[in-house]
Amino acid sequence: RQMCIRDRLYELAENALELCHASHSYSPACIFRLRARTRESLLPACVSACACEDVATAWQQLDEVSLDTRLKEALKRLGYSHLAPLQVASLRFARVYENLLLVAPTGSGKTEAAILPVLESLLREGGTPIAALYVTPLRALNRDIHYRMKELFEALGYSAEIRHGDTPQSARRRIAENPPHLLITTPETLQFLLVDKRLRPALRNVRWVVVDELHELIDDKRGVQLTLALERLRLLSPKVRVIGLSATLRDP
Numbered sequence: 001r002q003m004c005i006r007d008r009l010y011e012l013a014e015n016a017l018e019l020c021h022a023s024h025s026y027s028p029a030c031i032f033r034l035r036a037r038t039r040e041s042l043l044p045a046c047v048s049a050c051a052c053e054d055v056a057t058a059w060q061q062l063d064e065v066s067l068d069t070r071l072k073e074a075l076k077r078l079g080y081s082h083l084a085p086l087q088v089a090s091l092r093f094a095r096v097y098e099n100l101l102l103v104a105p106t107g108s109g110k111t112e113a114a115i116l117p118v119l120e121s122l123l124r125e126g127g128t129p130i131a132a133l134y135v136t137p138l139r140a141l142n143r144d145i146h147y148r149m150k151e152l153f154e155a156l157g158y159s160a161e162i163r164h165g166d167t168p169q170s171a172r173r174r175i176a177e178n179p180p181h182l183l184i185t186t187p188e189t190l191q192f193l194l195v196d197k198r199l200r201p202a203l204r205n206v207r208w209v210v211v212d213e214l215h216e217l218i219d220d221k222r223g224v225q226l227t228l229a230l231e232r233l234r235l236l237s238p239k240v241r242v243i244g245l246s247a248t249l250r251d252p
Contacts, residue, residue, distance in 0.1 A: 060088050068123045074155040084109035091116055101244045114210045114243045115149055119156060129179040132208040135187060137216045139164050142184050153182055164189045187226040194232050206237045214246040
């Protein structure tokens with residue numbers, strides 16, 4: 001089952017690379033390297049957390065979860081007293097697997113399930129901006145994620161910003177001059193960020209990419225675009241880890 005989505009992503013990546021080759025956007029040598037890297041490293045260990053048999057079915061008290069004390073205290077200050085099963089599972093799997101695919105119904109806490117491993121990694125290992133990218137296909141969802149995650153990041157001394165086509169020039173300059181730890185964006189804007197001379201140095205620091213609403217992208221040309229963008233990002237930051245989120249993938 002894990003192979004199904006991986007093979008589909010490989011197919012989309014191959015289509016994108018063929019388009020690049022036909023349009024002479026990249027040299028043949030670069031196309032060869034991208035194709036090799038795609039086969040070797042694109043979502044090598046997809047995990048559907050909600051499909052694993054050993055995932056707990058009950059909410060857990062925050063004090064009972066194995067989690068950095070600073071993160072626990074920040075969550076408590078923001079009103080969290082329990083973590084959902086998916087959130088506990090994602091923390092556990094993120095310590096074992098390189099990449100995760102979290103499939104769960106709407107309202108099950110997928111956003112926090114993706115962000116908690118990122119914050120735990122930042123607290124444990126440190127991280128220089130931009131440490132994480134959160135990619136969603138909808139600008140409205142961008143704003144919702146920013147509204148929900150900004151306070152949590154700031155409670156731990158980190159920053160979160162949003163960057164898409166509607167972002168004012170003043171905010172774009174602020175992001176370029178002082179990159180955040182978490183940058184929330186869209187597949188289209190990510191393409192522009194990758195060629196922005198002011199942000200490319202910061203993109204070398206990226207260690208996590210969260211792709212939300214994966215089902216909206218996987219069979220669409222925007223998914224091809226995002227797949228190619230992720231491979232271009234890997235050329236800048238080879239150790240990028242990917243967390244995919246979806247509520248409706250029927251057979252992950």
